[in-house]
Amino acid sequence: MQAAPLTELRRLYTAADIAGDAAQLPLLDAAGTARALLIEFPQASDWPSVGATLSYLADELALPQPALSVSVGGAFTLWLAFATPRPLPQLAAFYDGLRAACLSDLPAERVRCHPLSGVEAVPLVPAFDAGVERWSAFIDPGMGSMFVSEPGLEFPPNPERQVEMLAGLRAIDDRQLAKAMAQLPTPVQAPAAGALPLAGHFADPAAFLLAVMNDASVPLGERISAASALLAAGRR
Structure with a gap:
């Protein structure tokens, strides 16, 4: 992975230093807090739920757009960034409310949330999977439906475009998070x-x-x- 994508990933999602040959992005810092919340939809057929979550984050909660990645295994992942490291209980409360608001009909096994799942590091994106000879990549949300039947990319994603998509993203600041938490429903x-x-x-x-x-x-x-x-x- 090139230095520029790594710089943007570090800016948005982690305080840890990432070596140029690293394969994983650490999600937790030494204090056990996190600046990233990754919501993973393992089945590509659940793209409508991904789109509904993106719409709710933007239209109802007025939060900055998260990054969206697609993997060679067919998973879509939303990458939410926080300007200030957050304790896991607060991130769990945020995710619980978001799940109640727009994902309550989705079975538990069809959505995962990291690092709340116990996963402390995730594969860097983009990356090549030699087993299926396809690439994971960050994608434009408007193109998500194109990857439902063809997960991953056949050719390497354009590095400059990957950097451009990440560079345009902003982390959720303290004020935005507090306002969103006040709007989210309490799960039942x-x-x-x-x-x-x-x-x-x-x-x-x-x-x-x-x-x-x-x-x-x-x-x-x-x-x-x-x-x-x-x-x-x-x-x-």
Whole structure:
């Protein structure tokens, strides 16, 4: 990958230094915070959901346009950038709200979110897959439907065009994020089978945190916070 694309990827998505021969983009910094939220749609046939998410981000939340990449495996990925590194619970709350707003009909296995998934680094784009002899690339959202049946590029993407698309993007700043969080809906989830009733009495704070962590009706961000508190207290 050329130096210029790496410079733009670093500007938007990570504070880490990226070597010229690197194959992965780190998503987490040393403090465990992230400047990137990648929403991956593994099935190319879910392009309508990708388009709906792009429209919601722009039209309803008035957020800067994310980058859009296509992989040789058929996945579309939205790359959201944040001007300030964000703790994972806050990113989880943002993603929960976005999912409730425009992706509630999409089964869980057909959308993934990094680094909330536990993935701390992702393959750099563009990249060549020798197995199928095609390229991943950043693409113009207006061309997304063209890649539903033909994922990836047959020829190397134009490096200057890749840089141009990234250079025109801006990160979500603090004010924009705060406004978007206030607009996003609060997800409503059914309690998981066997979830502990939070309305009960808890004499042990750790038991309460464990109940929060295991209760699917609690927003993901709060469950992550409970898990973090348990880990900090030395509970496994």
